[in-house]
Amino acid sequence: MGQTFAQIWALVRQIPPGRVATYGQLARWAGNPRLARAAGYAMHAAPADVPCHRVVNRLGGLSDAFSPEGRATHRMLLEMEGVRFRPDGTVDLEHALWEGPSV
């Protein structure tokens, strides 16, 4: 695997509890705003020490490729951490979105 994956994983690990980050932001902080797709693929190959459940798309929800079971677990984990959810099942990005690694 390339340097990019490690970069993305490092950022994901820095996401504080109760907060979530979008693939676009991760890519942006990784150095390339266009790495959004690669970021998602990085999650696909992400090890267990990477809280990939704190990573969501720009809609505030998990990707369709995520298993239905994993989706439920994802929501449960975030709710347990204090993340507020909307009636439609998406994360309230306005309240739970991570400000960034430099904050």
Next chain:
DNA sequence: AGTATGACATAGC
């Protein structure tokens, strides 16, 4: 070495 695919994002219609 080239082609195909992908856990996304943005722009246009």
Next chain:
DNA sequence: AGCTATGCCATAC
């Protein structure tokens, strides 16, 4: 306002 089409970078075959 919602859906369709295109772009872009990296990994895998």
